[in-house]
Amino acid sequence: MNRIRFLQMIFSCCFAFALTTANAGATKAAPKKPPRAGAEIIATSPASDWRDVAPTDLLVMDLPQGQVLIELAKRFAPAHAANIRTLAHQAYYDGLAIIRVQDNYVTQWGDPNGDDAKLAKSLGTAAAKVPVEFSVAYKGLPITKLKDVDGWASVTGFVDGFPVAAEPKQNKAWLTHCYGMVGAGRGEAVDSSTGAELYAIIGNAPRGLDLNITVVGRVLRGMEHLAALPRGGINMGFYDKPEQYHPITKVRLAADIAENERPRIEVLKSDSKTWADLLNAKRFRGGWFVHSFGHTDVCTTSVPVRNKP
Amino acid sequence: MNRIRFLQMIFSCCFAFALTTANAGATKAAPKKPPRAGAEIIATSPASDWRDVAPTDLLVMDLPQGQVLIELAKRFAPAHAANIRTLAHQAYYDGLAIIRVQDNYVTQWGDPNGDDAKLAKSLGTAAAKVPVEFSVAYKGLPITKLKDVDGWASVTGFVDGFPVAAEPKQNKAWLTHCYGMVGAGRGEAVDSSTGAELYAIIGNAPRGLDLNITVVGRVLRGMEHLAALPRGGINMGFYDKPEQYHPITKVRLAADIAENERPRIEVLKSDSKTWADLLNAKRFRGGWFVHSFGHTDVCTTSVPVRNKP
Structure with a gap:
């Protein structure tokens, strides 16, 4: 795997986070405890939040x-x-x-x-x-x-x-x-x-x-x-x-x-803590991201849908 | 042409305005002189604005x-x-x-x-x-x-x-x-x-x-x-x-x-009066539109491109 392919994979990795999960960490105005990654937030969400x-x-x-x-x-x-x-x-x-x-x-x-x-x-x-x-x-x-x-x-x-x-x-x-x-x-x-x-x-x-x-x-x-x-x-x-x-x-x-x-x-219930956590993970990014806006908007992220377990 | 086809044509007409031209008129905070329709603004724009x-x-x-x-x-x-x-x-x-x-x-x-x-x-x-x-x-x-x-x-x-x-x-x-x-x-x-x-x-x-x-x-x-x-x-x-x-x-x-x-x-030159007029025509709509927000944003409208006359 040479450099470019490597880049592409990393890029793909991080774009996915950008879309659906987002990482912890931030560059400004971040919460004291960085939000968890979106994938983790979803994976550990209680069934009652769906x-x-x-x-x-x-x-x-x-x-x-x-x-x-x-x-x-x-x-x-x-x-x-x-x-x-x-x-x-x-x-x-x-x-x-x-x-x-x-x-x-x-x-x-x-x-x-x-x-x-x-x-x-x-x-x-x-x-x-x-x-x-x-x-x-x-x-x-x-x-x-x-x-x-x-x-x-x-x-x-x-x-x-x-x-x-x-x-x-x-x-x-x-x-x-x-x-x-x-x-x-x-x-x-x-x-x-x-x-x-x-x-x-x-x-x-x-x-x-x-x-x-x-x-x-x-x-x-x-x-x-x-x-x-x-x-x-x-x-x-x-x-x-x-x-x-x-x-x-x-x-x-x-x-x-x-x-x-x-x-x-x-x-996902949009009045759930899981959704609040996901929105926060969009405001404060990490990993590949070097800048966080501490901001999101109503059309940037949509409420997740998944197959019923 | 029955009613539904008629609706569809009207709908198509007005969606086009929504995207690329916008009409005059407004429901709130409108300028005293309503902006001209976008198509007219472009059609009458001076060549020097491009x-x-x-x-x-x-x-x-x-x-x-x-x-x-x-x-x-x-x-x-x-x-x-x-x-x-x-x-x-x-x-x-x-x-x-x-x-x-x-x-x-x-x-x-x-x-x-x-x-x-x-x-x-x-x-x-x-x-x-x-x-x-x-x-x-x-x-x-x-x-x-x-x-x-x-x-x-x-x-x-x-x-x-x-x-x-x-x-x-x-x-x-x-x-x-x-x-x-x-x-x-x-x-x-x-x-x-x-x-x-x-x-x-x-x-x-x-x-x-x-x-x-x-x-x-x-x-x-x-x-x-x-x-x-x-x-x-x-x-x-x-x-x-x-x-x-x-x-x-x-x-x-x-x-x-x-x-x-x-x-x-x-x-279109984005420092031109034509562009300013087009943005204003997006803020204050008319025709099919019954509500105007008096607002636009940087990603809602893009600067027009056309074939060179």
């Missing part, structure tokens, strides 16, 4: 390239979540397609033949009109706040594992458009989203979209199947030709899948 | 899937830029490969056969040791500051079109890891990068990497050819098998290409 995902909140999207798991944010978008459940239950999304991939922005899916008469009928018992769910009341929201300064909102943090921003003085909180968040496309009218057309964020967090569109959930697994697709053309990433579409095999609610065939995953 | 890229600073990377153009940040990493120029001039990168794609993080390229003896020789007249270039002096730096609050640094802004963060009290400024920024992989030793192995950011800005590694430039064109690749495995995105590698056809410095075959592009 939670199941309710089968009624878990969308299982099967694509030829792999499976995508999405948790519905029922606390933030209950009406959209209900409609998406109904659509999935009715197999609405089956055979639809990914029709748009715009670099550093969104992957979007829905009915590519929106102009045929079957569409309206295909909504079945799902609602064709769903209320705006851009924000919820801040008061009473069980938010685990980040102490870190954020330029977009006076409060940021996590609720039920979802990244959240808030303005307490306005009694308003909302899901923020971090990587992997899923929203419901809308038209000019703010209440024109139904959940029939969805998008996932595949680039740097476009937080200017917050409070302008209903965010409905988060990809827990399989982002690589949405993010690694060929980008569409200059028409905002919409594919120009039907042969560019990526088919959706099927989308099911986990509750509609036989129990022994459901994905067996669990999500 | 600049050429020096051929000695423009890397032209040809991949089977398309061309990637990278501007070297000579003000921030002069020694790395010089080494990369030498490597490109010597055709060092030709036939090497993209060896790692880690979702929401980096695409990395270099010599996949780093453990054969040819590598050291292949550096030719390029330096095997290059000084650390993590930051430069803040004093005297021609930075166009953002007025927006940033959690990672007390000052952010743009220099020569590159996103920059700074701590004036420490007389320190650095390129920040926004989407599309290019860095030089290093090992444990801070001075172990040479530019022979490079990476580009393909996800949410991992700003915790700042001041830990030398950033050498920015992708001006062709990010989609680096970002849409299949993600590698659990070993931090490194491809497990050589057949997964994506070959690099060739990398040339534009200065080494016949003048009439060089890419004809230009970059």
Whole structure:
């Protein structure tokens, strides 16, 4: 193993820490006792710091390239979540397609033949009109706040594992458009989203979209199947030709899948000490890192998901 | 055209504005005279607000899937830029490969056969040791500051079109890891990068990497050819098998290409009124947008690049 290969391995090692674990140690404003490494924090976390995902909140999207798991944010978008459940239950999304991939922005899916008469009928018992769910009341929201300064909102943090921003003085909180968040496309009218057309964020967090569109959930697994697709053309990433579409095999609610065939995953509780420790390990780095900012932000780290032991 | 198709088109329209242009109007703290739409700002910008890229600073990377153009940040990493120029001039990168794609993080390229003896020789007249270039002096730096609050640094802004963060009290400024920024992989030793192995950011800005590694430039064109690749495995995105590698056809410095075959592009000057107007149009939205934050950040918008008229 010569020098360059060695470098590459070290680099790979340390980049992994950067993403998912982080080491102990710091260069400034570090806690007296350096945080433990992220991998160690997770490995030694109590089972009680992890939670199941309710089968009624878990969308299982099967694509030829792999499976995508999405948790519905029922606390933030209950009406959209209900409609998406109904659509999935009715197999609405089956055979639809990914029709748009715009670099550093969104992957979007829905009915590519929106102009045929079957569409309206295909909504079945799902609602064709769903209320705006851009924000919820801040008061009473069980938010685990980040102490870190954020330029977009006076409060940021996590609720039920979802990244959240808030303005307490306005009694308003909302899901923020971090990587992997899923929203419901809308038209000019703010209440024109139904959940029939969805998008996932595949680039740097476009937080200017917050409070302008209903965010409905988060990809827990399989982002690589949405993010690694060929980008569409200059028409905002919409594919120009039907042969560019990526088919959706099927989308099911986990509750509609036989129990022994459901994905067996669990999500770290974002009000747990384990999550607080992980965030701190991101603020104060060590090992390969020679500089720590003593800072993180709501979109830099996402709440871990793992296979159920 | 039925309702859903209509929605989709509107949605596409407005997402495009979100990304590249932004409309006039605002919901709070808006300027008395609403900013013009981004597309109009660009269309009416004076030619003098745009600049050429020096051929000695423009890397032209040809991949089977398309061309990637990278501007070297000579003000921030002069020694790395010089080494990369030498490597490109010597055709060092030709036939090497993209060896790692880690979702929401980096695409990395270099010599996949780093453990054969040819590598050291292949550096030719390029330096095997290059000084650390993590930051430069803040004093005297021609930075166009953002007025927006940033959690990672007390000052952010743009220099020569590159996103920059700074701590004036420490007389320190650095390129920040926004989407599309290019860095030089290093090992444990801070001075172990040479530019022979490079990476580009393909996800949410991992700003915790700042001041830990030398950033050498920015992708001006062709990010989609680096970002849409299949993600590698659990070993931090490194491809497990050589057949997964994506070959690099060739990398040339534009200065080494016949003048009439060089890419004809230009970059908006980041100290121009046009750029200031575009940033303001991002802070205060209109049209499809019903909420404006009156805010932007250093990684949300990148300085426009266009074909030379």
